[in-house]
Each structure stands twice: as structure tokens, then as C-alpha cells.
Amino acid sequence: MHPPDGPRSPGGLLDGLPEAGRGAGLRPPPAPPAVRPAPGATVRPDARPHRDRTAPDRPAQEGGAPAAEPAARTVVPLRPTAGERAAPHGLEPPAPPTDPATAQPEGPSHPVNAQPAALPPEPEAAEAAGAAPASPAATEEEPVGYDPDEVVAEPAGEPAAEPAAEPAAPHETAPSADPAAHAYSDVEREAVYRAIRERRDVRVGFRPDPVPDDVLVRVLEAAHHAPSVGFSQPWDFVVIHDRGTRARVRELVQRQREAYARALPGARARTFSGLKVEAILDTPLNIVVTVDPTRGGRHTLGRHVQPQTAAYSTALAVENLWLAARAEGLGVGWVSFFSERELARELDLPPHLEIVAYLCVGYVEEFPPEPELSLGGWAQRRPLAWAVHWEQYGRRGLPGEESTSLLEETIAGIGPLNQRAVEEARERQARMTKPAGSLGVLEDVSVQLAGLAGECPAPLPEPAAVAVFAADHGVHAQGVTAWPQEVTTQMVHNFLAGGAVVNAFAAQVGAEVTVVDVGVVDDLPAVPGLLPRKIARGTADMTRGPAMTRLQAEYAIEAGIEVARDLVAAGNRCLLTGDMGIANTTASAALVSAFTGRDAAEVTGRGTGVDDAVYEHKVAVVRAALEANRIDVSDPVGVLAAVGGLEHAALAGFILGAAFLRVPVVLDGVIAGAAALAAVALAPDARLACVAGHRSSEPGHSVALEHLGLRPLVDLDLRLGEGSGALLALPLVQSAARALRDVATFEAAGVTQSD
Ligand SMILES: Cc1cc2ncn([C@H]3O[C@H](COP(=O)(O)O)[C@@H](O)[C@H]3O)c2cc1C
Ligand SMILES: O=C(O)c1cccnc1
Numbered sequence: 001m002h003p004p005d006g007p008r009s010p011g012g013l014l015d016g017l018p019e020a021g022r023g024a025g026l027r028p029p030p031a032p033p034a035v036r037p038a039p040g041a042t043v044r045p046d047a048r049p050h051r052d053r054t055a056p057d058r059p060a061q062e063g064g065a066p067a068a069e070p071a072a073r074t075v076v077p078l079r080p081t082a083g084e085r086a087a088p089h090g091l092e093p094p095a096p097p098t099d100p101a102t103a104q105p106e107g108p109s110h111p112v113n114a115q116p117a118a119l120p121p122e123p124e125a126a127e128a129a130g131a132a133p134a135s136p137a138a139t140e141e142e143p144v145g146y147d148p149d150e151v152v153a154e155p156a157g158e159p160a161a162e163p164a165a166e167p168a169a170p171h172e173t174a175p176s177a178d179p180a181a182h183a184y185s186d187v188e189r190e191a192v193y194r195a196i197r198e199r200r201d202v203r204v205g206f207r208p209d210p211v212p213d214d215v216l217v218r219v220l221e222a223a224h225h226a227p228s229v230g231f232s233q234p235w236d237f238v239v240i241h242d243r244g245t246r247a248r249v250r251e252l253v254q255r256q257r258e259a260y261a262r263a264l265p266g267a268r269a270r271t272f273s274g275l276k277v278e279a280i281l282d283t284p285l286n287i288v289v290t291v292d293p294t295r296g297g298r299h300t301l302g303r304h305v306q307p308q309t310a311a312y313s314t315a316l317a318v319e320n321l322w323l324a325a326r327a328e329g330l331g332v333g334w335v336s337f338f339s340e341r342e343l344a345r346e347l348d349l350p351p352h353l354e355i356v357a358y359l360c361v362g363y364v365e366e367f368p369p370e371p372e373l374s375l376g377g378w379a380q381r382r383p384l385a386w387a388v389h390w391e392q393y394g395r396r397g398l399p400g401e402e403s404t405s406l407l408e409e410t411i412a413g414i415g416p417l418n419q420r421a422v423e424e425a426r427e428r429q430a431r432m433t434k435p436a437g438s439l440g441v442l443e444d445v446s447v448q449l450a451g452l453a454g455e456c457p458a459p460l461p462e463p464a465a466v467a468v469f470a471a472d473h474g475v476h477a478q479g480v481t482a483w484p485q486e487v488t489t490q491m492v493h494n495f496l497a498g499g500a501v502v503n504a505f506a507a508q509v510g511a512e513v514t515v516v517d518v519g520v521v522d523d524l525p526a527v528p529g530l531l532p533r534k535i536a537r538g539t540a541d542m543t544r545g546p547a548m549t550r551l552q553a554e555y556a557i558e559a560g561i562e563v564a565r566d567l568v569a570a571g572n573r574c575l576l577t578g579d580m581g582i583a584n585t586t587a588s589a590a591l592v593s594a595f596t597g598r599d600a601a602e603v604t605g606r607g608t609g610v611d612d613a614v615y616e617h618k619v620a621v622v623r624a625a626l627e628a629n630r631i632d633v634s635d636p637v638g639v640l641a642a643v644g645g646l647e648h649a650a651l652a653g654f655i656l657g658a659a660f661l662r663v664p665v666v667l668d669g670v671i672a673g674a675a676a677l678a679a680v681a682l683a684p685d686a687r688l689a690c691v692a693g694h695r696s697s698e699p700g701h702s703v704a705l706e707h708l709g710l711r712p713l714v715d716l717d718l719r720l721g722e723g724s725g726a727l728l729a730l731p732l733v734q735s736a737a738r739a740l741r742d743v744a745t746f747e748a749a750g751v752t753q754s755d
Pocket of ligand 2: 585606607608668669670671696697698701718719720721722
């Protein structure tokens with residue numbers, strides 16, 4: 001599946017990002033957040049340390065809507081901006097630090113195929129960089145004996161090994177000024193980090209060779225030295241060689257695997273069918289790791305408020321076992337496709353035990369350089385920078401970097417198409433066995449996808465995921481729709497039960513449906529498939545002032561960015577927009593009018609279907625909302641806050657997130673079009689990641705598409721939303737990509753070209 005110009009790296013979240021795209025300037029700092037909750041319960045705490053918390057509250061307008069005028073904002077300088085950094089998420093592996101004990105790696109890690117940033121270099125590299133080689137003492141084998149006293153002081157109190165280069169006993173060493181005096185030698189540390197880096201969940205390529213008893217004891221000793229809550233050591237290890245037992249366990253696993261496969265959307269199911277999930281019979285032994293949640297008696301220190309810490313402790317034992325196994329050259333595969341009770345019965349375990357892990361252990365032909373699921377395209381490694389927050393969740397940045405908001409970082413990372421890939425794609429289209437231009441708009445789509453991915457041909461845009469952002473609208477109170485507000489909640493339940501149009505279309509084209517609650521009035525159940533990201537219980541009535549506070553709009557945008565990141569990290573290569581929110585065509589019309597300058601009457605449609613009288617009223621409501629708020633298109637977040645919905649803001653973030661990740665985003669109807677106007681106002685190059693799935697019959701949608709310069713792929717008088725139009729376009733986008741990838745050239749197929 002490599003492009004014709006030779007092998008490439010496995011392809012990370014940010015691979016192919018043209019450097020030109022990294023330095024896009026930041027917008028001027030957004031105007032200050034008016035830190036006030038909207039009427040109704042504000043669900044997210046409305047403050048962050050890096051945002052201005054001192055902005056005085058404004059008196060609420062009648063109806064409780066927050067005031068429009070912003071107060072002064074504390075601007076936190078960004079040093080450097082994400083765009084100025086050499087590689088915000090580490091396109092390069094880190095340069096070897098000269099002293100890994102103290103030096104910070106220069107550059108963050110490659111998101112997929114390099115060492116994590118915190119991990120020092122290979123031993124050779126460390127030595128080449130001037131690190132001291134190991135003394136012979138360091139390589140002498142220590143007997144691995146079990147000393148309970150050692151472990152009582154876990155984990156911080158465990159005696160640190162003396163640096164190998166200075167073999168003096170700790171009590172003889174003069175107090176050192178160096179706080180890292182107890183660090184291991186470079187070589188020892190590298191060995192620790194190497195085991196962590198190269199540990200793999202192995203499922204293929206096991207050898208039948210038996211595992212010698214002494215090796216197995218060492219590995220189990222390592223597991224047994226794990227930290228545990230209240231030093232309860234709640235684990236046990238059942239070592240299984242018996243082939244009959246393993247064959248029966250494998251049958252249980254097979255059944256679960258089949259049930260899981262049946263629940264997968266098409267594209268996922270295809271990838272999954274090629275994935276191995278267990279090596280129960282391929283390995284010479286299996287180890288069942290159990291937890292006894294009662295071990296240690298009634299008063300186990302630390303467990304009484306957090307009973308789950310017993311299982312956590314046992315998981316730590318599994319990790320110790322796994323790392324030790326890696327050092328011994330043993331592969332370990334953790335099988336989780338089983339019903340715990342079924343397996344416990346099969347293994348005749350005492351009923352008070354629970355199973356934490358079922359491990360397949362054996363020597364391997366090789367350790368894959370990356371997780372098998374990453375190499376197989378199932379999921380990708382999240383960059384460390386996504387996971388590190390300073391002082392408060394949401395303030396991101398790696399140590400040594402200035403923290404930045406997700407929105408600022410995302411905007412700064414959105415760039416133009418990769419021109420080399422664009423030209424290669426155009427040139428290839430001209431050589432494909434078809435008359436030039438005969439695939440019409442699909443040729444442009446294929447070129448866009450190549451430019452976006454930075455490689456020609458682009459990866460196929462599958463698997464694909466539609467995110468349906470759901471929220472309610474204060475403007476519903478103005479009587480702009482025939483449907484009661486509770487239909488938003490009811491439809492969310494319908495989506496989750498698989499009964500809506502979005503589900504039917506997604507099933508047809510093999511896409512996954514994720515519903516995101518960013519602002520539904522009602523409480524929603526915690527169920528798989530629903531992401532709870534409620535920012536507020538609906539917006540305020542925009543005819544009386546801003547629909548949201550600025551901070552709520554920012555939170556919603558960031559929620560959308562996060563959803564895009566998560567879906568892409570989970571292996572999706574194409575995102576689709578979806579929406580649900582009774583009355584959201586009214587907010588869409590206001591946004592389209594605000595961003596395009598067109599009159600309310602030109603951009604307001606009948607939504608779910610309203611009669612002439614309600615339609616006239618709806619136009620007047622849109623106009624009133626635009627008059628009640630200060631509209632400044634140079635401040636897109638402010639516009640979203642004024643007349644948008646929480647789902648519009650989240651969709652804008654979702655589009656920005658896709659553009660940042662250089663993954664195509666197929667837009668649905670008027671709600672997505674309105675959100676895309678905001679996204680493109682924030683980052684003009686975000687448009688390059690967008691494919692207009694269809695043209696809805698809402699007039700505001702055509703206006704938005706025209707303003708965005710996007711040509712819709714499907715035009716079928718749809719006016720539903722939910723993601724329906726985007727899903728219908730998905731096979732077209734995928735076909736465009738596949739044609740560029742698979743169609744032979746005239747030279748290759750021996751077909752004569754026209755003169
Ligand atoms: C049963 C039902 C299912 C829907 N699915 C999408 N929408 C669409 O219609 C709503 C917007 O239209 P308006 O602004 O006229 O209220 C949104 O929820 C949108 O997703 C639906 C609407 C209804 C009633
Ligand atoms: O065209 C749309 O996107 C649309 C129309 C009506 C209701 N919801 C969405």
C-alpha cells in the first residue's frame with residue numbers, strides 16, 4: 001500500500017504535514033470571555049486558570065442571557081507558538097541528550113514510529129553522545145530474590161540501585177549536591193526505557209520453544225514485585241501448559257470474537273477480520289493473573305475508599321511481568337475476549353477471585369517495531385503532548401513549553417495542501433486509463449485528498465466515522481419550529497438504539513456512528529456510543545443576547561477538536577459531520593447571515609417544515625438575533641457565542657481538528673455549512689480538509705457552500721441533517737481515492753493514448 005515513490009514511514013497522525021502548514025499565524029487573541037453561565041445549569045465549570053477569571057460579571061439581561069460586551073482579557077503569551085516550534089508533536093525523534101538524567105529531549109517524539117520523547121536514545125547513541133559506558137559491575141547478574149522488607153517500602157522507598165560507575169555502598173557515599181545522584185547509570189537507564197519502549201502485545205510469530213523454569217521464575221518474581229494497595233499483593237498467577245485447557249479457553253474466546261465482529265461497522269469489520277486477537281495455542285504457556293479483592297483483610301490501607309485499587313495493583317503486576325518478559329526475549333499477548341465468569345468457571349477458580357488478565361507467553365520470531373494494532377491501521381499512538389496538561393485539564397504543553405489552548409494550537413497547525421502531492425496526483429490523473437477529466441469533480445477530490453495527506457495516492461478514507469453533535473437551543477422558545485424541544489433527547493436515544501436515518505445510512509456505507517452530547521437539556525445515560533461532553537443545558541435565547549458565553553463556545557469548539565483527535569487516533573481516516581438539535585436551522589441561518597453578510601430572508605429556510613406564517617416569524621427571529629448581538633466577523637468565536645449553537649461550535653472544532661490532523665472531513669447540510677463558515681473564519685486553510693457531502697434544500701446551505709467555495713457531491717433535495725447527506729457522499733469520496741490508487745496508467749496497461 002505504499003505510494004509508487006518508495007517506502008514511507010508507517011504513517012502517523014501528523015505524517016505528511018507540510019512544513020509550510022505549520023507556521024500559520026495565530027489569530028489575534030480572542031476577546032475576553034464573559035465568565036457567566038448561561039441560564040440553566042452550566043455543566044462545565046466556567047473558568048480556567050489561563051483564561052481571565054477576573055472579568056467582572058455583567059448583569060444578566062432579561063431572561064438570564066449573559067451580556068454581550070466583553071471585559072478585558074489577560075493574554076497569556078505563547079512561547080513559542082505551536083507553529084514556530086520545530087515540530088509541535090514531534091515529527092522527528094528526539095536528539096540524543098548528552099546526559100539523559102537531566103537533559104530534556106530537544107524535540108518531542110514522533111507520534112507513531114519513533115521513541116516517546118521522554119525515553120533516552122539507544123545505548124549506542126547514548127555512548128556516542130558522550131555518556132559513560134557501563135562498568136562491568138553493572139552487567140553482573142544479580143540474584144532475583146524475594147525480600148518482603150524491600151517491597152514494604154514501595155514504591156518510592158525501594159532502595160535505588162547505586163550508579164554502576166560508583167560502586168560504593170549508599171551509607172559510605174558523601175551527601176551529593178546532585179539531586180539525581182541515585183539515578184541509574186546511562187546504560188542501565190537505557191535498558192529500563194528500552195524494555196518499556198519495546199514491550200509489545202504480541203499475537204503473531206510465536207515459537208513453540210518451551211520457557212525454561214528459571215526464566216519463568218524471574219518473570220513471575222518481577223510481577224510479584226509490583227506495587228500494591230496497602231501492600232496487599234492481591235495477585236495470583238495460574239500457569240497453564242495443558243493443551244486441553246487452553247483449547248477450551250480458546251473456544252470461549254472465539255465465541256466472543258465473533259460476537260464483537262458482528263457488532264462492527266463494515267470497514268472496521270474488514271480490518272478486524274485480518275487481526276489476530278489471541279495466541280492461546282501458539283504459545284507454550286498461558287498465565288492467568290487473578291485478583292483477590294479481599295486479600296489483606298478488612299482494613300487494607302488505601303483500599304477502603306477505592307476498592308478498585310486491588311485490580312489496579314494486579315494490573316501493575318501484569319505490566320511488571322510484561323516488561324521482564326520483554327527483557328527475557330519473551331512475547332506476551334493479553335487476551336481480553338472472554339466473559340470473565342465463563343472463563344473463571346472453565347478454570348475452576350475459587351469464586352472470590354476475579355480475572356484481571358489472560359496472558360499468552362512464549363519466545364517470538366521478532367518483536368514488531370510498533371504495536372501490531374498500529375501497524376495494522378487499527379489505531380494510532382496519541383502524541384504525548386495531547387495527554388499532558390498543566391495545573392488544570394485543558395492547559396496543554398510538554399514540560400519546558402509554554403502551555404497553550406487546544407484551539408490556539410489547532411489553528412496554528414492548519415496549513416495548505418502539500419503541493420508536491422497535489423502535482424503528483426494531477427499528473428497521475430492524466431496518465432490513468434481514462435480520458436482526461438472524465439471523472440469530473442471526483443478527480444479534484446482525489447487531488448485534494450493527496451494534497452491533504454501529503455502523499456500520492458492518499459490513504460483510502462476508511463474507516464470513516466460520523467460524529468453527531470447534539471444540543472438544544474434557547475431560541476426554541478421563540479416558536480421557530482413545529483417540533484418540541486424534547487425531540488432532541490428522543491432522537492439521541494434513537495441514534496443510540498440504531499433506529500435513525502443516520503444509523504441506516506452509516507450501516508449501508510460501513511461507517512461508525514458516535515453521538516456527542518455537547519448541550520442537550522436533558523440528562524443522558526452513560527452508554528457506549530454516546531460521548532458525554534455537555535457544556536451547558538442548551539443555549540440561551542439569542543434574540544435576547546448571546547446564546548453562549550465566550551468560554552462556553554471555546555469549550556464546545558475544543559470538545560469538537562478532541563472528538564476529531566480521538567476518532568482519528570482510533571484509526572479513522574475520514575470524519576463526517578452530523579447534528580441533532582431542534583431549532584438549529586434557526587441558529588444556522590443566523591450564523592450564515594453573520595459570516596456571509598447575506599440578509600436573513602435569503603438564508604433562512606423551513607427547517608423540519610414550517611408553514612408560511614411560522615416561516616415569516618423565523619426570518620424575523622433570525623433578524624432579531626443579529627440585531628440583539630454585536631456581530632464582528634473578525635472574531636468568529638464571538639459570532640458562534642452570539643448566535644450559534646453548542647453543536648455548531650463543536651462542529652467548527654471538529655472541522656478544525658480534522659484539518660489539523662490532515663484527515664478529510666465530509667460536511668453534511670446547513671448546520672455543518674454554518675459551522676464550517678466559523679471554522680474557515682478561524683483558519684482559512686481548514687477549507688482544504690472539507691468535502692461538501694451534499695447540497696441541502698435549505699437556502700442558507702447553498703449560500704454557505706458558495707461562500708466556502710465548495711462544490712457539493714450529492715444534490716438530492718435532502719433536508720434532514722444528522723449526517724445523512726455526508727454519509728451518502730462517503731462512497732464517492734472513497735471511490736475518488738481508490739481510483740487514484742488502483743487505476744492503471746496507460747503505460748502500465750499498454751493502452752494507447754489519444755494524440
Ligand atoms: C424527528 C426528527 C429527526 C431529525 N433528524 C434531524 N433533524 C434535524 O432537524 C432539526 C432542525 O430543524 P428545525 O430547526 O426545524 O427544528 C435538527 O435536529 C436537525 O438535525 C430532525 C428533526 C426531527 C423532528
Ligand atoms: O439541510 C439540513 O441540513 C437540515 C434541514 C432541516 C433540518 N435539519 C437539517
